[in-house]
Amino acid sequence: xxxxxxxxxxxxxxxxxxxxxxxxxxxxxxxxxxxxxxxxxxxxxxxxxxxxxxxxxxxxxxxxxxxxxxxxxxxxxxxxxxxxxxxxxxxxxxxxxxxxxxxxxxxxxxxxxxxxxxxxxxxxxxxxxxxxxxxxxxxxxxxxxxxxxxxxxxxxxxxxxxxxxxxxxxxxxxxxxxxxxxxxxxxxxxxxxxxxxxx
Numbered sequence: 001x002x003x004x005x006x007x008x009x010x011x012x013x014x015x016x017x018x019x020x021x022x023x024x025x026x027x028x029x030x031x032x033x034x035x036x037x038x039x040x041x042x043x044x045x046x047x048x049x050x051x052x053x054x055x056x057x058x059x060x061x062x063x064x065x066x067x068x069x070x071x072x073x074x075x076x077x078x079x080x081x082x083x084x085x086x087x088x089x090x091x092x093x094x095x096x097x098x099x100x101x102x103x104x105x106x107x108x109x110x111x112x113x114x115x116x117x118x119x120x121x122x123x124x125x126x127x128x129x130x131x132x133x134x135x136x137x138x139x140x141x142x143x144x145x146x147x148x149x150x151x152x153x154x155x156x157x158x159x160x161x162x163x164x165x166x167x168x169x170x171x172x173x174x175x176x177x178x179x180x181x182x183x184x185x186x187x188x189x190x191x192x193x194x195x196x197x198x199x
Contacts, residue, residue: 001026002056004046006033008113010106010163011066012053013197018073018159021193034114066163067094070156079156089150093157096138104132106164109171129172136178139165143180147187154191162188167197 003019005012005028019026031037031052039050047054047064055063055072063069071094074080081087108128111117139161142149149157166185168175175182188194 002029003027004029004031004043004052004054004056006031006052007198009033009052010109010167010197011051011102014066014159014163015053015055015069015073016199017163017195018070018079018156020195021191022073022077022079023193024073067098067156067160070094070159074156078153079159081151081155086151090155090157093149094160096135097160100131100138101135101161102164104128104135105168105171105173107171108132108173109164109167112172113170125172132168132171132173136165136168136173136175136181139184140178140180143184148184154188158184158188163197 001019001024003012003015003026005016007030016028031043033052037043038047038052043054044050046056046062049064051064053064053066053069055069057063057072063072071080081090108125111121146152148154149161162185165175165181166189175185
């Protein structure tokens with residue numbers, strides 16, 4: 001397999017982390033999103049949406065969208081629940097991550113760490129931060145009496161939510177008021193074959 005990746009991207013990190021934890025060998029190709037390398041005709045032939053990550057699963061066959069790639073890789077492994085309810089709950093949290101969490105926690109981090117803050121984006125930050133804190137509040141409530149998001153075991157639901165939560169402070173979020181989230185972050189970081197986002 002070949003992963004079209006960017007070291008700073010939480011979405012790409014999700015895939016890189018799961019590939020490593022599954023022990024699947026892969027070739028990593030760094031895509032410089034700041035220089036527009038995901039917008040070239042060559043890249044757009046792999047993913048017309050012009051975003052990373054993209055996983056080449058066979059010559060000329062590509063998968064895009066980080067959570068779809070997670071599901072593809074994890075199916076039939078211990079990273080996805082075997083029962084129907086557990087699988088639906090996994091999807092529930094993965095949809096939550098893309099709809100309520102990632103747009104509001106990852107976006108400010110991207111703007112700040114890539115020096116892309118414009119006056120218009122500065123004006124959007126308070127609303128983004130409120131919605132990001134709302135998402136963290138949902139996670140805190142859920143994790144108050146649970147070790148992981150689904151079925152009390154580490155799964156791709158955790159990987160999906162971990163990717164941008166553990167670097168939320170880069171986007172100006174304070175995780176101190178979320179002790180259950182912080183304990184969960186520590187549990188994920190101690191899972192076998194864990195790698196940091198920069199690895």
